[in-house]
Amino acid sequence: MDDIVRQAIAKWPNVPHCFGWLGLDARGNWYMRDDRTQHAGPFPASKGSLLTHEKLIDFIQRNYECDGEGQWFFQNGPQRVYVELEAAPLVFRLGDERMVTSHTGRPARVQRVVLDDLGRLFLDTDIGFGIVHALDMETASDAVESGQWAPRPIRSTELACRFGFVLSPAARHANTMKKAGQ
Known part of the structure; x- marks a missing residue:
């Protein structure tokens, strides 16, 4: 602040x-x-x-x-x-080597990955919870396909309660x- x-x-x-x-x-x-x-x-x-x-x-x-x-x-x-x-409260961009940065410019470390029933990918990170920007879904899918990320399914109606x-x-x-x- x-x-x-x-x-x-x-x-x-x-x-x-x-x-x-x-x-x-x-x-x-x-x-x-x-x-x-x-x-x-x-x-x-x-x-x-x-x-x-x-x-x-x-x-x-x-x-x-x-x-x-x-x-x-x-x-x-x-x-x-x-x-x-x-x-979600944060929007994440994926950079080189899948570096994750929030829309506020803060770097983040991924702790958990979830995929909702609407096909949106979310990251739970050390700085908070957020959605992966639509333009970075190809990079995100590479992380999933390579086994770096293993998204867990969740209903979209449960996101806010589950991630506070x-x-x-x-x-x-x-x-x-x-x-x-x-």
């Missing part, structure tokens, strides 16, 4: 969290979701505006973390902006508020 972000949290510790305004797709692209987009439907059916500003994306990715409940967020100064996920992440913090928050009568 950036020092300036830590300082903002210390200065303004009670800023309300933000839900539904930021999305991450299965290719590692970030989307800004304004009110109109949110009212049009949940992410990823209603994605919003693709973020293209490199410095903003770098800032988001440096300050992208997970809370204790498996909800991923971007710490934007003193405010937590919870992220809507299309498939929340696809839609906004929906979870709305359900919590509804139960609390707010």
Whole structure:
């Protein structure tokens, strides 16, 4: 986390969290979701505006973390902006010699490989759980065919619970508020 972000949290510790305004797709692209987009439907059916500003994306990715409940967020100064996920909290790219790097630029070591019933390949790594980018499936299939990776089957509906992440913090928050009568 950036020092300036830590300082903002210390200065303004009670800023309300933000839900539904930021999305991450299965290719590692970030989307800004304004009110109109949110009212049009949940992410990823209603994605919003693709973020293209490199410095903003770098800032988001440096300050992208997970809370204790498996909800991923971007710490934007003193405010937590919870992220809507299309498939998983991380998107992995495969480089030379099958080096694995997350969409945030962090290197990762593969601990487990799973294949869901939709044909998507996921990696459980030392930095977290994520989907393999679609453009790297040929390299991934080489790892499987060579015996380097042995994917275990899993139903897509079990991924979030099994690997401890929340696809839609906004929906979870709305359900919590509804139960609390707010």
